Amino acid sequence: MNLRLHIWRQSGPDAQGMLKTYDVQNVSEHMSFLEMLDVLNEDLLTKGEVPVAFDHDCREGICGTCGMVINGRPHGPLTRTTACQLHMRTFKDGDEIYIEPWRARAFPVMRDLIVDRGSFDRIIQKGGFVSVNTGNAQDGNAIPISKKDADRAMDAAACIGCGACVAACPNSSAMLFTSAKIGHLGSLPQGQTERSTRAMNMVLQMDAEGFGACTNHYECEAACPKGISAEFIAQMNKDFVASAFGGRD
Amino acid sequence: MKAFGEIWRSNIFQKWLMALTGLLLVGFLLGHLSGNLLVFLGKEDINSYAHGLHTMGHGMVIWIVRLGLLSMFVLHVVAAITLSRRNRAARPTSYAKVTPRRSTIASRSMLYSGLLLLTYVLYHLAHFTWGVVHAENYVGQPGWQYTLADGTVVADVYRMVVASFQIPLVAVLYVLAMVMVGLHLNHAIASAFQTMGVTNKRIVPAIRSIGPLLSFIIAAGFSAVPLAILAGVVK
Numbered sequence: 001m002n003l004r005l006h007i008w009r010q011s012g013p014d015a016q017g018m019l020k021t022y023d024v025q026n027v028s029e030h031m032s033f034l035e036m037l038d039v040l041n042e043d044l045l046t047k048g049e050v051p052v053a054f055d056h057d058c059r060e061g062i063c064g065t066c067g068m069v070i071n072g073r074p075h076g077p078l079t080r081t082t083a084c085q086l087h088m089r090t091f092k093d094g095d096e097i098y099i100e101p102w103r104a105r106a107f108p109v110m111r112d113l114i115v116d117r118g119s120f121d122r123i124i125q126k127g128g129f130v131s132v133n134t135g136n137a138q139d140g141n142a143i144p145i146s147k148k149d150a151d152r153a154m155d156a157a158a159c160i161g162c163g164a165c166v167a168a169c170p171n172s173s174a175m176l177f178t179s180a181k182i183g184h185l186g187s188l189p190q191g192q193t194e195r196s197t198r199a200m201n202m203v204l205q206m207d208a209e210g211f212g213a214c215t216n217h218y219e220c221e222a223a224c225p226k227g228i229s230a231e232f233i234a235q236m237n238k239d240f241v242a243s244a245f246g247g248r249d
Numbered sequence: 250m251k252a253f254g255e256i257w258r259s260n261i262f263q264k265w266l267m268a269l270t271g272l273l274l275v276g277f278l279l280g281h282l283s284g285n286l287l288v289f290l291g292k293e294d295i296n297s298y299a300h301g302l303h304t305m306g307h308g309m310v311i312w313i314v315r316l317g318l319l320s321m322f323v324l325h326v327v328a329a330i331t332l333s334r335r336n337r338a339a340r341p342t343s344y345a346k347v348t349p350r351r352s353t354i355a356s357r358s359m360l361y362s363g364l365l366l367l368t369y370v371l372y373h374l375a376h377f378t379w380g381v382v383h384a385e386n387y388v389g390q391p392g393w394q395y396t397l398a399d400g401t402v403v404a405d406v407y408r409m410v411v412a413s414f415q416i417p418l419v420a421v422l423y424v425l426a427m428v429m430v431g432l433h434l435n436h437a438i439a440s441a442f443q444t445m446g447v448t449n450k451r452i453v454p455a456i457r458s459i460g461p462l463l464s465f466i467i468a469a470g471f472s473a474v475p476l477a478i479l480a481g482v483v484k
């Protein structure tokens with residue numbers, strides 16, 4: 001199939017960017033979206049032009065590195081699918097495709113489709129962990145955890161930190177990501193000791209990074225490749241006020 | 250504990266403020282609506298109700314309620330504007346193409362429906378409370394009195410309402426404002442419960458369907474009065 005791509009090109013963090021149009025020919029429907037971009041880049045290289053920069057690593061939907069807004073939707077038109085797992089059979093011959101980077105003040109564009117997601121790392125550093133003394137591996141069933149809690153923690157832990165929730169949110173809010181991290185550890189006994197300070201510190205860091213505030217559009221939930229539920233946002237709202245009025249610090 | 254100022258300024262705290270004040274205002278709207286519908290029962294009912302409101306607790310109660318409403322309103326609007334500005338600043342460059350999946354016209358227009366509501370509330374107060382617009386229909390003027398069954402002479406609120414809504418432009422403005430209320434609350438009611446951390450798997454779906462339904466009932470209920478008067482059903 002032949003496609004017309006409109007891709008955001010920006011040579012550096014402070015450079016002025018713009019959408020540029022490219023035609024790609026003979027795209028196989030079996031290619032992944034990123035492979036299609038690889039083909040475009042080969043073509044650009046042979047013509048002596050600068051290839052399109054985009055992030056990727058595992059290419060199997062588990063690392064959270066890839067991410068671009070495809071026709072107005074983070075990771076493209078499919079649900080629960082990362083850009084690397086999106087295949088060209090989703091598109092048809094003659095389609096025009098808009099490809100843009102995540103847009104948020106807290107995710108500055110480094111180059112073309114690559115953004116700096118360091119803000120997510122700084123949120124994690126504020127409490128997305130449990131402080132335990134590592135030593136010998138613990139006995140597997142030493143701490144009983146109910147199936148319900150384990151399932152809930154696993155649902156939240158599925159977050160791969162890709163940032164699609166921020167990209168999809170009309171307010172560029174990071175509340176789905178942050179609430180998934182808080183909800184993951186908050187569902188487990190190991191996470192209880194620091195539960196209150198974690199909620200407080202991660203939320204304040206999220207604000208400090210310049211992410212917006214949730215207005216409950218639920219665009220994040222719909223865009224999340226891992227199907228993280230906005231229920232975790234409600235839980236975080238509750239944990240935050242519990243921490244503010246009665247939490248230990 | 251963090252300093253209270255830091256907590257107060259946080260996005261989530263501001264969201265809580267908006268949700269709590271918003272829900273209290275919804276509660277007020279429900280009370281206001283049930284009062285308004287007395288118009289359909291006739292002159293006696295609405296006039297004695299209005300008189301009761303103004304004289305309850307030697308006239309103190311109405312002022313306490315007004316003060317409460319004013320503070321709810323100010324907190325709600327200030328939080329709404331603060332957060333909307335932050336949200337706008339959070340995305341300095343917009344997308345060339347956006348394809349929404351779950352947001353609705355109501356959810357995306359909250360600030361605008363809210364600001365229109367604010368203008369409406371000022372007009373509404375100027376009309377029925379301060380009597381500065383459509384003053385020719387205001388109860389404050391001589392002769393606009395009504396004698397209740399027990400002989401008390403009270404302001405003829407019924408006459409003021411009917412005379413006002415017999416003007417088509419006024420009735421239409423009020424109905425349009427109620428469409429705005431419906432639009433705002435269509436998203437707002439369910440949203441407030443999410444903001445306040447309701448996660449129960451049985452309750453959440455119920456709230457998400459009751460919210461829009463209640464918003465429709467509120468908008469339709471308030472609109473019924475001007476529409477009935479304009480149509481000549483109530484006169």
Ligand code: HEM
Nearest residue numbers: 215268271272274275329359360363364367437440441444
């Ligand atoms: C009768 C008056 C009003 C009522 C009953 C009302 C009610 C509500 C409720 C219940 C919410 C949901 C809060 C939440 O989700 O956390 C809300 C949100 C909101 N309101 Fe109002 N409101 C009123 C007037 C206004 C006014 C005058 C403005 C003007 C700026 C405004 C702007 C907003 C905004 C921007 C939101 C945020 C949307 C969201 O987070 O879901 N509202 N309102």
Ligand code: SF4
Nearest residue numbers: 159160162163165224
């Ligand atoms: S919550 Fe979903 S969309 Fe957001 S970072 Fe995690 S995996 Fe990506």
Ligand code: FES
Nearest residue numbers: 057059064066084
């Ligand atoms: S490259 Fe790892 S999730 Fe797409």
